[in-house]
Amino acid sequence: MNIFAKAAQLEEQNTPFALANIIETRGSAPRHSGQMIIKADGSIIGTVGGGMIERYVIEQALEALTERKPRVVKGRMTRTGIDAMGMDCGGAMSVFIDVYGLRPSLLLIGAGHVNRAVAQAAHVLGFDITVADAYAESLNAEYFPAGAKLIQGSTMADAIDQLEITKDSFVVIATNHQDQEAITKVVDCDTQYTGLMASRRKVQTLFNHLRQCNVSEAHIQAIHSPIGFNIGAETPEEIAISIMAEILKVKHQSSGGQMKDDTRLNQNKLVLIRGAGDIATGVAIRLFNSGFKVVMSDIAQPTMIRCSVSFGQCLYGEPCEVEGITARKATSCDDVFKAIDDGQVPVMVDETCCSLSNLKPTFVVDAILAKRNLGTTKDMAPITIALGPGFTAGVDCDAVIETNRGHYLGRIIYSGVTQANTGIPGNIGGYTHQRVLRAPCKGVMHNHVKLGDIVEEGDVVAHVGDTPVVAPLGGMVRGLLNEGLSVTEGFKIGDIDPRGIEADFTTVSDKARAIGGSVLEAMMHLEQNRMS
Template identity: 85%
Template sequence: MNIFAKAAQLEQDNIPFALANIIETRGSAPRHSGQMIVKADGSIIGTVGGGMIERYVIEQALEALKERKPRVVKGRMTRNGPDAMGMDCGGAMTVFVDVYGLRPSLILIGAGHVNRAVAQAAHVLGFDISVADAYADSLAEEHFPAGTKRLLGDTMEEAIDQLDINKDSYVVIATNHQDQDAISKVVDCETRYTGLMASRRKVQTLFTHLRQSGVDEARIKNIHSPIGFNIGAETPEEIAISIMAEILKVKHESAGGQLKDDTRLNQNKLVLVRGAGDMATGVAVRLFNAGFKVVMTDIAKPTMIRCSVSFGQCLFGEPVQVEGITACKANNKDEVFAIIDRNQIPVVVDEECSYAGTLKPTFLVDAILAKHNVGTQKDMAPITIALGPGFTAGKDCDAVIETNRGHHLGRVIYQGATQPNTGVPGNIAGYTHQRVLRAPCAGVMHSHVKLGDLVQEGDVIAHIGDSPVVAPLGGMVRGLLNNGLSVREGFKIGDIDPRGEEADYTTVSDKARAIGGSVLEAMLHLEQHTMS
């Protein structure tokens, strides 16, 4: 069997491999033509010349398999210089590495009419299909596309045991009366997607059974059920399209929805939020959950203290999650829309709010809470809303939201200003100023505890330079500035929640949630009255 016949067999069996092909040589290259198969375990078939250049091609081929992307590999048989291989031959070689045998794995549990239709739809989309059932007649060859792996067991559990379910699998459960057996068997498997075809009432019954069986709630939440998109599907073929659309959404990490609603074309759902601290994040969570596309801006190194509930934390490195919503740093307009397409929230460094002109959002929300206006103008967007003191509705914004705790918290004001800043932190268990940590001097912040830690009065929480910051009372560390930030004397660097273990530092606060609801109310009201 020649190398191309072997490659064809591996591709048919969906076994991952890379095919390396010499496309250019110069000088004393070990070979001037040749192909080599590199399997995922590093074993090879064929050669591109041996020696150090071949070892390098194998390493690059394995990397290409991991990335699932082809690449061009260059090597020079010299001791020094670009692409040097540490050799004395003096030649050069360019190798093209392509990857194969990487069809996504679709596992169908149940071989009834719906999964037969799913198999037909998935086949033309390039999926590698396996189907399992306990009824031999249901698994008849004529029901499924060529190449489908059909697995029969005496019971559904035995049939499932024969399947190779892994973290890259897409699993669809559609059985007649064995849903409970199937989902109980699969729920703890790591997959890219697990979908269960069942009515809403049946879903409740099955999920209750899983909870009573001790299945972790996070596992249950990962099950897509009822399965598919709501397109009014009734026939098996229509249901199959609905299911495969949902699988493709997951596969491509797409936000879904209709193309006509793409925020590049339609800004009616696009909201730009100035600020990405805890209050701005509370607003973003409410708007995101209501179906709006949210973009947030902040300074390069935000000085928020409620880092665990602030989307701005992503500007310090990795993406962050708050209440199941992911935020990622974006560096330009294209990245903003790419993150939105993944159904996430982009956060950009933009102190001057230049993205208001770039993105042209319908809504702009100033949630910086600087206690004064730092540059927001009413004409920055068709509808402009601001939080707290420093703004006058009708002058520099269309609406302003009351942020002082008390009877009027969350009140929407369409003409005039909010109450002035009291300067008094919120009262928690009788403590206001006492629970706030402030810098004793100017310097760089270095913390000795982390958010969520329980501390006692007098414990050293942090240092500003060489000066210690001690806990003024016992409780939970609910707020803490990021390490390494420079602060001025008197700057707020953290706070202690006297409720201790009863405090919650992982979810949006009641105040932020209430204000977020008021922003949503103002947006809908102004949209109805100013844009109709």
């Protein structure tokens, strides 16, 4: 059997393998043409020349199989230099490695009308199909596409025991009266997707049964049931399309929304928020939960102190989560739209809003809270809204929101300005200025506590350079700048909440929620006027 016939056999069996093919050689290469199959266990069929270059190709082929992506590898038969293989031949070789036998595994439990239709739809989409049932007559090969593996057990549980269920498997359970038996066997398996066809009432009954069997809530909630997309499907063929659409959504990690609602095409719901601190985050959460697509921008190292409730924290490294919503750093407009598709809030380093021309948002919200305008203009978007002092509604924005605590907090102004900055922090437990930590000198921040810690008056909270910063009163550390930031003398670096353990540093503040609600109201009002 030649190497290509063997490759065809492995592909038919859906056995993972890589095929390495010499595409270019120069000088004294060990071979000038040749192919080699590399299986997942490292065994090979054929050769690309032996020696160090072949070992390197095998290593690269195994990596390609793990990543499920092809690649080109280059090697020079020298002891030094780029791509050196530690050889003395002096030639060079390029090898193309492609991967095969990686069709996604679809396990259909139950061989009735729906799973027969699912099998036909999945076959066209390139899935490797296995069907399990306890009834021989249901497993008639004529009902299924060529190549489908059919497994019969003495019981449904026996049939399931014969399946190879892995973390990469897609499982669909569609039985007549054995769904409880089937889901009980499968629920604890780590899969890519587990779907259960059942009515809403039946789902509730089955899930309660699983809870009584001490199945974890995480495993129960991972089950896709009722299964599929709500497209009004009634026939087995229509239901199959609904199920496969959901499976493809999971497989491709897609949002699953309608194409016409793609933010790239329909930007009526796109909002750019300037700033990503705690107040801006409260606004973002209110808008996100109201169905808007939110993107935020800030400086490379934001100086927010309420880090645990600020989406800007993701600019320091890993994605962050506030109230169940994840924000992640985006480095391009493509990244922005990918994050939005993934149901997340993208945050860009874009101090001057250079991305506006590409994003073209309908709304711009200036939530920097610098007490002055840092460049927001009314023509940035069809609707512009700003927070706090420094803006004039009707001149540099369409509306401005009052941010001073008190009776007028959250007031929407469509013509004119907000109250002047008082410079007085909000009163908590009778403390205003006293609870604020400020840098005693110019220097670099070094923290000794973390957000949520309880401190006593006089405790050392941080150092700025070599100078200690002590707690002015006892309470919870509710705000603190990120470690390693450079600050100037008098800069606000943290705050202490005198309520102590009763304080909450993990959710947005009442002030942020009030302002977020006002921004939403202003957006809706201005949009209605714009469309009328």
